[in-house]
Every structure is written in C-alpha cells, then in structure tokens.
Amino acid sequence: MSIQYMVAIKDTHAHIFKVVLTLKNPNSLGQVFSLPNWIPGSYLIRDFAKNIISIKAKSHHHQIPIKKFDKNHWITYPCENVLSIEYEVYAFDLSVRSAYLDNERAFFNGSSLFLLPLGFESDLCELNIKSTNQNQTLGNWSCVTGLTTLSNMNFIVHNYQNLIDHPVEMADFTRLEFDARGISHKRAITGKHNADIKRLAKDLVIICTHHIDFFNGAIPFDESLFLTLVRTNAYGELEHKNSSSLICSRKEMPVLNEHNIIPEYTRFLALCSHEYFHAWWTKTIKPASFHQLDLNTESYTQQLWIFEGFTSYYDELSLLRTQILTPKQYLTFFAQNPP
Ligand SMILES: [Zn+2]
Known part of the structure; x- marks a missing residue:
C-alpha cells in the first residue's frame, strides 16, 4: 500500500x-x-x-x-x-x-x-x-x-x-558532480553567479573526504546532494540525511582567477562543511528525543549544544586539518566569526 x-x-x-x-x-x-x-x-x-x-x-x-x-x-x-x-x-x-x-x-x-x-x-x-x-x-x-x-x-x-x-x-541551475571515497556527490547552484566551479569541486572533495574519514568511513548515505541558492546578500542552511539546502551571498562563491582564499569563500566552505558533518552528527547520531519526532508539537532537548556546537567547531577545524586554511588564516577567521 x-x-x-x-x-x-x-x-x-x-x-x-x-x-x-x-x-x-x-x-x-x-x-x-x-x-x-x-x-x-x-x-x-x-x-x-x-x-x-x-x-x-x-x-x-x-x-x-x-x-x-x-x-x-x-x-x-x-x-x-x-x-x-x-x-x-x-x-x-x-x-x-x-x-x-x-x-x-x-x-x-x-x-x-x-x-x-x-x-x-x-x-x-x-x-x-x-x-x-x-x-x-x-x-x-x-x-x-x-x-x-x-x-x-x-x-x-x-x-x-x-x-x-x-x-x-x-x-535552470548549474550542475556540479564529484566523487569522494567512491560516493557520488552532486551540487545544484541556482541563481546568478560567476563562480569558479572547478575550484569549488576540488575543495569540496577535500572536505567531504575528510569528514568520511573522520567518521571511520561509515557513510550513512548512498549519494549526497547540496542544493545551493545564490542571492545578492543572504544566508541559510538546513541539513538532511543525504542532502542539504544552502543559501549564500554571491560574494561568497569562489571567483575565477582568484587563487587566494578570501574570508567570504572561507565562510561558504565552512557552511558546506557544517551541513555535510550533520549527515552523521544530528541526522544519524542524535538526541534520543529526535528518534520518533512529533512534528505537531515542540520536541524539547537539552543537547543542541553538543549537536550544533560540535558541528560548528568541526566545520571550521576541518578547513585547517585539510590545509585549505593555514593556522594563521584559521585563527583569524575563528576570531572574527565566533561560533
Ligand atoms: Zn547546524
């Protein structure tokens, strides 16, 4: 039925x-x-x-x-x-x-x-x-x-x-596809942009591979999808088990022929890192009260500091561990963007 x-x-x-x-x-x-x-x-x-x-x-x-x-x-x-x-x-x-x-x-x-x-x-x-x-x-x-x-x-x-x-x-979106540890990943970028798609794919492979290895290769999905809406000035993110929805500002996308990492692009990579980390931490490992959700009413938990807090900590730390950021860039970003 x-x-x-x-x-x-x-x-x-x-x-x-x-x-x-x-x-x-x-x-x-x-x-x-x-x-x-x-x-x-x-x-x-x-x-x-x-x-x-x-x-x-x-x-x-x-x-x-x-x-x-x-x-x-x-x-x-x-x-x-x-x-x-x-x-x-x-x-x-x-x-x-x-x-x-x-x-x-x-x-x-x-x-x-x-x-x-x-x-x-x-x-x-x-x-x-x-x-x-x-x-x-x-x-x-x-x-x-x-x-x-x-x-x-x-x-x-x-x-x-x-x-x-x-x-x-x-x-009518831009498609981006890559593999990380043998898993197919897709990205759809909607909205006007002029992003360096190759650079974005290269950095996402590094971040996704890091997270898969961080959780010992136990992957809770068969494939993964990032939906991204680009606006002039906007922000939003929501995690799902095998996908995530993101909204970012146009200036946060990587620019063609710019090889340095600017704070805006760092912020976008941290956002991608955050949502991908959630596939394990919140969508798979989660508070007991989230296992049988009642979406009619509030579902109280005292544990979001663990689930959102740890995710926010690791989203940026993974950029340092993968050497996308130098220690100086990481600490500067961390100081300017407290979790
Ligand atoms: Zn979160």
Missing part, C-alpha cells in the same frame, strides 16, 4: 503549487490528515498549514466534506476504498525551511506540501512531479532531489518521515 502524491506548478506569478494526495482504504470513520508544525533542523514552530489556501476531498468522483478542526489537522466525511485530497499551497518563503515558487525557481520541503494521513505513517510514499517542460514559461528547468527515482519525475520513499527529509529544487 502506498500514499500517492502529485505536485504541479499551478501559478508561478501567484506562487501556488497544486497537490493531489490519493489514498486507498482510508479510515472508514473519517480520515484525519495533518501537516507538520516544524521541520527537523530548524527548531521553531512554523505553522506551515497557514499556506494551504484551498482544499477539497473526493471519493469515487463525488466531492465529500473536509473540515479543518485545529491549526494543522483536517478530517473528511466517512468514505470507502479510495480518497483523494486536492489542495493549493501558497509558496513564497525564500528560506531553506519551507517552499518557494516564482518564474525562476521552484523549491519545496515536503513538510510544507505533503499532508500525512494519520494511520499511514509507515506506508510507502510515491511522488509524481508534473513535468516542468509542459509550461513554456519555465525555460530550461531541471529537477533535482535526493529521493530515489522510479522513472522520470516519479519518486519513491519508504515512509512519510523520509519523504519530508528530501527537499526538491526545480530551476
């Missing part, structure tokens, strides 16, 4: 995604759906449900009532066999933790787009993204995500928790 999700770009100017969820054998007493109130890695209540601007339910081609009964839960009128929920999501949050859509880019975390049918937490999830090429206004957009691909624009994942740990980016 699986939960099937379909995502389509409804209106880039109004920033609206359309989502259709199809469920077999819903609860015959009335099916309850929820949307997360926060996303792992960004530890604040966010109220993503406020962005669902319309919703309707159908069973056997007949519309049935659906009612929102608290901040992030809906219940349908009882029905049998098959239920489909069609809804629209407003997506105009230019951060790494939610969803964004305009005529240059589409980005989403599943925690902003995918309702969870209660009682189906362990079921397979299938995702179909409607081809962006059907819309002439989108130019040469491609799609990239760490989800397992079934076929073109069809993805599968073994449960809802995993589904929402894979952000999706669609845009």
Whole structure:
C-alpha cells in the first residue's frame, strides 16, 4: 500500500503549487490528515498549514466534506476504498525551511506540501512531479532531489518521515558532480553567479573526504546532494540525511582567477562543511528525543549544544586539518566569526 502524491506548478506569478494526495482504504470513520508544525533542523514552530489556501476531498468522483478542526489537522466525511485530497499551497518563503515558487525557481520541503494521513505513517510514499517542460514559461528547468527515482519525475520513499527529509529544487541551475571515497556527490547552484566551479569541486572533495574519514568511513548515505541558492546578500542552511539546502551571498562563491582564499569563500566552505558533518552528527547520531519526532508539537532537548556546537567547531577545524586554511588564516577567521 502506498500514499500517492502529485505536485504541479499551478501559478508561478501567484506562487501556488497544486497537490493531489490519493489514498486507498482510508479510515472508514473519517480520515484525519495533518501537516507538520516544524521541520527537523530548524527548531521553531512554523505553522506551515497557514499556506494551504484551498482544499477539497473526493471519493469515487463525488466531492465529500473536509473540515479543518485545529491549526494543522483536517478530517473528511466517512468514505470507502479510495480518497483523494486536492489542495493549493501558497509558496513564497525564500528560506531553506519551507517552499518557494516564482518564474525562476521552484523549491519545496515536503513538510510544507505533503499532508500525512494519520494511520499511514509507515506506508510507502510515491511522488509524481508534473513535468516542468509542459509550461513554456519555465525555460530550461531541471529537477533535482535526493529521493530515489522510479522513472522520470516519479519518486519513491519508504515512509512519510523520509519523504519530508528530501527537499526538491526545480530551476535552470548549474550542475556540479564529484566523487569522494567512491560516493557520488552532486551540487545544484541556482541563481546568478560567476563562480569558479572547478575550484569549488576540488575543495569540496577535500572536505567531504575528510569528514568520511573522520567518521571511520561509515557513510550513512548512498549519494549526497547540496542544493545551493545564490542571492545578492543572504544566508541559510538546513541539513538532511543525504542532502542539504544552502543559501549564500554571491560574494561568497569562489571567483575565477582568484587563487587566494578570501574570508567570504572561507565562510561558504565552512557552511558546506557544517551541513555535510550533520549527515552523521544530528541526522544519524542524535538526541534520543529526535528518534520518533512529533512534528505537531515542540520536541524539547537539552543537547543542541553538543549537536550544533560540535558541528560548528568541526566545520571550521576541518578547513585547517585539510590545509585549505593555514593556522594563521584559521585563527583569524575563528576570531572574527565566533561560533
Ligand atoms: Zn547546524
């Protein structure tokens, strides 16, 4: 049994995604759906449900009532066999933790787009993204995500928790690929930039190899993806098990024909290092209270000083250990950028 999700770009100017969820054998007493109130890695209540601007339910081609009964839960009128929920999501949050859509880019975390049918937490999830090429206004957009691909624009994942740990980016982005210790790594860079891609790939191989060796070669993913949005002046980062979402300033990207390491580029490499380190430290080794997350409510822990603190310490130290920075450069950077 699986939960099937379909995502389509409804209106880039109004920033609206359309989502259709199809469920077999819903609860015959009335099916309850929820949307997360926060996303792992960004530890604040966010109220993503406020962005669902319309919703309707159908069973056997007949519309049935659906009612929102608290901040992030809906219940349908009882029905049998098959239920489909069609809804629209407003997506105009230019951060790494939610969803964004305009005529240059589409980005989403599943925690902003995918309702969870209660009682189906362990079921397979299938995702179909409607081809962006059907819309002439989108130019040469491609799609990239760490989800397992079934076929073109069809993805599968073994449960809802995993589904929402894979952000999706669609845009006309720059691709970068490299291997570290035999593992395939990809990077998609969206936004206007003039970066020295070869230098970036060379430095990332060094950093990723360092982290893999630091954790004794026990790699918690089959491949890794960095999503990067370049803006004039911006910053953001969110870790996932086999990917990460970053937002950086254009001046932080490495410049062609500049061979020295400037503080801005150091900051960007430290950010990449930080998110990659999290694949082990927070996404694999984590506080006990994070093992069965309840995304409806706060999940308190006293241990973020270990998980975020150690990650912040090692993100920069690894630049020294790999000799990307000299001891003097490291100490200067450390003094100017206290963790
Ligand atoms: Zn962190």
